[in-house]
Amino acid sequence: MSGFFSKQHSVAQPGYSRWLVPPAALSVHLCIGQAYAFSVFNDPLTRVIGVASSAPDDWKLTTLGWIFSLAIVFLGLSAAFGGKWLEKVGPRLTMFVAACCFGGGFLISALGVHLHEIWLIYLGYGVIGGIGLGLGYVSPVSTLIKWFPDRRGMATGMAIMGFGGGAMIGAPLSVLLMDHFKSAESVGVVQTFLVMGGLYFCSMLIGALTIRIPPPNWQPAGWTPPLVQNKMITDKHVHIDQALKTPQFYLLWLVLCLNVTAGIGVLGQASVMIQEMFKGSVTPASAAGFVGLLSLFNMGGRFFWSSASDYLGRKNTYFIFFAVGAGLYSTIPTMGMTGNMALFVLLYALIMSMYGGGFSTIPAYLADIFGTRFVGGIHGRLLTAWSTAGVLGPVLVNYIREYQISQGVAKADAYNVTMYIMAGLLVVGFIANLSIRPVHEKHHMKHGDFDELDGIYPADDADH
Amino acid sequence: MNNSESSKSSSPWLLAVFWLYVLIPLSWGVWSTLKKALALFG
CATH class of the missing domain: 1.20.1250.20 (MFS general substrate transporter like domains)
Known part of the structure; x- marks a missing residue:
């Protein structure tokens, strides 16, 4: 399993189209961008016990606000500390771990809502999901830059655009699912978390399985590095x-x-x-x-x-x-x-x-x-x-x-x-x-x- | 095991399907947001 996900096994074979890499990156970024739409769960989560309206034992908005804050903090921490590991193991394993963390975070949070234990949601979506966010965010970036030396900006723009688009999908999808699952006894958040966790895991896994790193010495067909070097673009590398x-x-x-x-x-x-x-x-x-x-x-x-x-x-x-x-x-x-x-x-x-x-x-x-x-x-x-x-x-x-x-x-x-x-x-x-x-x-x-x-x-x- | 056994070129169909796989949900998200944004001009 670790062999399959290793950096050596994700090197592209001749004939692999570099245009498969942007959708692979997008399939991760469109998922993790959901984080910006997490606020759609705030109101239903304040009515988990009371359902129609908040009961005295229901969570307060101030308690729920920590979920998103924790996720963003762990996004930053995992991106900062996981970046070096990413360069060592390659994008495929990093994306796979990100998929496990982000999808798994939803599943743990579903259990947290079911048991009405806020610490499980903090741990699930906030800490574990946040780690998935950070690893998922940085994982395809360097690969895209290596596949598109002629269009570095466009390539990374496509992936990072996905993070913005992820909220646009996440918000209506969450509302749609909660409307489908809600009943007189439930606000439908548990089932929504389970479905979204599964969907996001599968989508991110598809990205991990599709992404390839270019072989050594690879260059786009017909492209040669510019002869007159721009001083602001180095061909050297800094650790x-x-x-x-x-x-x-x-x-x-x-x-x-x-x-x-x-x-x-x-x-x-x-x-x-x-x-x-x-x-x-x-x-x-x-x-x-x-x-x-x-x-x-x-x-x-x-x-x-x-x-x-x-x-x-x-x-x-x-x-x-x-x-x-x-x-x-x-x-x-x-x-x-x-x-x-x-x-x-x-x-x-x-x-x-x-x-x-x-x-x-x-x-x-x-x-x-x-x-x-x-x-x-x-x-x-x-x-x-x-x-x-x-x-x-x-x-x-x-x-x-x-x-x-x-x-x-x-x-x-x-x-x-x-x-x-x-x-x-x-x-x-x-x-x-x-x-x-x-x-x-x-x-x-x-x-x-x-x-x-x-x-x-x-x-x-x-x-x- | 090498996951990239094939040395053939990536199929244009595979490319098209993979792009549609990401663009369809993205378009749905953009459309949902646009519908909401129309309220500003309504």
């Missing part, structure tokens, strides 16, 4: 541990963290913001529609911007995110004051597309700076920036808003300062991006270093 000793890693960490902090911050308040800025013309239902529209732009931006980065260059793409983004964030308060809702929606949608683009362009940026050999592991460690931003963004926005209101600022105007501060964060991100230079050659791996690892020095591939 995961060595990457942490370079300033580039921390600058890129800051670039991701600031882009995500600003995006998460405004995404979290989008629904309330549009209702308060356009009082009377936006109902809670249309505000929910607005959030749905933003999630579409978030997903589309992941593919669009990372694909565009293949032509624009990674550094220039982030310059656009930070410069245009700062301008858009600063313009939003004016749109609210002038009452131009169409433009307000358009600007918000553009911001969300660049928020998504920040996630999907970063793996290709890492591959350009640190080489392709350990990009999966380095990407995993960089995802701690996402976890940090996940805490920082909402806290910053809520704190600023509460402070403004306590100072007597009208609710509709309390967002203005927030938007200006977010624009300021993007300016800092612009400076961090501006400071990124090629990695000093002392950090590059030498032939001897590779011999210790597996006897292959991948830079030889690039000489062909």
